[in-house]
Amino acid sequence: MLAVLVLAAIAAIAAPPRLAMLGDVVFPRHTGPGELPPAVFPHWVHRMQFKCYACHDALFQMKAGANPVTMDAIQAGKFCGICHNGKTAFAVGFTTCNRCHR
Amino acid sequence: MRPAFITIVVPMLLSGFAVTSGCGQATRHSAVTLFFEDVPPPGKESPSKAVVRQPRRPPPAQAAAPPPPPPVAETTKPLPEPEKPAVSRDWPQLLSQLPRDAAGGVDWVRALEDKRIEPKAGLDAAAPNQPVLPLDVELIPKNQPLFKAIFSHKAHTEWLGCANCHPGIFQMRRGADPITMAKIFAGEYCGRCHGKVAFAPATGCPRCHTALKGAP
Numbered sequence: 323m324l325a326v327l328v329l330a331a332i333a334a335i336a337a338p339p340r341l342a343m344l345g346d347v348v349f350p351r352h353t354g355p356g357e358l359p360p361a362v363f364p365h366w367v368h369r370m371q372f373k374c375y376a377c378h379d380a381l382f383q384m385k386a387g388a389n390p391v392t393m394d395a396i397q398a399g400k401f402c403g404i405c406h407n408g409k410t411a412f413a414v415g416f417t418t419c420n421r422c423h424r
Numbered sequence: 425m426r427p428a429f430i431t432i433v434v435p436m437l438l439s440g441f442a443v444t445s446g447c448g449q450a451t452r453h454s455a456v457t458l459f460f461e462d463v464p465p466p467g468k469e470s471p472s473k474a475v476v477r478q479p480r481r482p483p484p485a486q487a488a489a490p491p492p493p494p495p496v497a498e499t500t501k502p503l504p505e506p507e508k509p510a511v512s513r514d515w516p517q518l519l520s521q522l523p524r525d526a527a528g529g530v531d532w533v534r535a536l537e538d539k540r541i542e543p544k545a546g547l548d549a550a551a552p553n554q555p556v557l558p559l560d561v562e563l564i565p566k567n568q569p570l571f572k573a574i575f576s577h578k579a580h581t582e583w584l585g586c587a588n589c590h591p592g593i594f595q596m597r598r599g600a601d602p603i604t605m606a607k608i609f610a611g612e613y614c615g616r617c618h619g620k621v622a623f624a625p626a627t628g629c630p631r632c633h634t635a636l637k638g639a640p
Contacts (some may be wrong), residue, residue, distance in 0.1 A: 344529060344620075344623070344624065345620065345621040359453045365621045366515075366519060366530070367515045367519075369520070369532065369541075369543060369583075369621075370515060370541045370543060371541075371543055371544060372543050372544055372546075372547075373544065373545055373553075373554075373582075373583050373584075373585055374583045374584045374585075374588060375545070375546075375552070375554055375583075375585040375588060376543070376544060376545060376547065378544045378584075378588055379587070379588070383586065384616070384617075386620075392628070403545065404547065410547065418543065
């Protein structure tokens with residue numbers, strides 16, 4: 323709880339301004355609303371680098387909320403973690419929480 | 425009175441003479457050697473080296489590496505390789521340079537055509553592209569030929585595979601699906617993507633209804 327509060331504070335201070343774009347998918351917090359902002363998937367930055375069929379439907383179904391994404395699954399290398407592992411894209415770490423949670 | 429005059433005025437005259445003779449081209453050497461060591465005779469190089477100031481601390485690259493710390497414990501597993509950092513580009517900067525459509529949104533079809541972006545077909549850089557189908561389907565609403573919509577398979581299959589649409593969203597037969605504008609706005613058929621990830625129906629009329637091009 324305290325950790326989340328602290329992280330939320332860091333996120334609130336350190337979050338740089340973000341572009342809001344057509345295709346941003348907000349993941350509703352499956353653990354209920356908390357202090358940490360919800361995770362956002364921006365399509366624009368991904369479609370510059372991958373065609374739709376690189377993700378759909380092999381990795382993600384084309385429907386908001388249809389994929390059981392959790393932080394545990396990401397860190398186990400599934401869903402976002404297939405790429406966000408420090409090789410293809412930035413890894414999950416204390417300096418990167420606020421790049422997704424914003 | 426007199427001794428004071430001598431102790432002040434005579435040294436003043438002497439040093440005045442020495443200083444002025446230091447300015448003359450010919451007499452300079454003898455006058456300057458009076459005050460400084462190591463002055464070369466006229467026309468010769470100075471034997472002393474120029475003083476080059478060093479930074480107070482040597483730059484970090486040249487600093488001697490500290491001795492490695494003594495091992496704390498024996499490890500049986502080899503240490504993991506340091507991961508090479510993920511490549512990162514200034515994506516917002518690239519985004520701002522992409523072509524725009526009439527409504528002001530990014531024209532992804534042209535961005536891809538002009539090779540401003542080169543999205544990969546899969547995680548594996550060698551993954552092959554899925555086939556592009558050069559087939560335009562004309563969707564003509566009953567009694568409203570002006571609102572003919574052109575569905576370009578080419579523009580779509582540059583991005584999407586057949587399985588993204590067939591048979592989940594559309595059947596593979598022209599006119600088989602009862603598409604209407606109301607359903608599109610409600611997020612069905614074309615509205616599964618348009619308005620969510622692809623350009624929005626509300627602002628993109630002339631991109632689908634090409635006869636409306638140029639109309640306000």
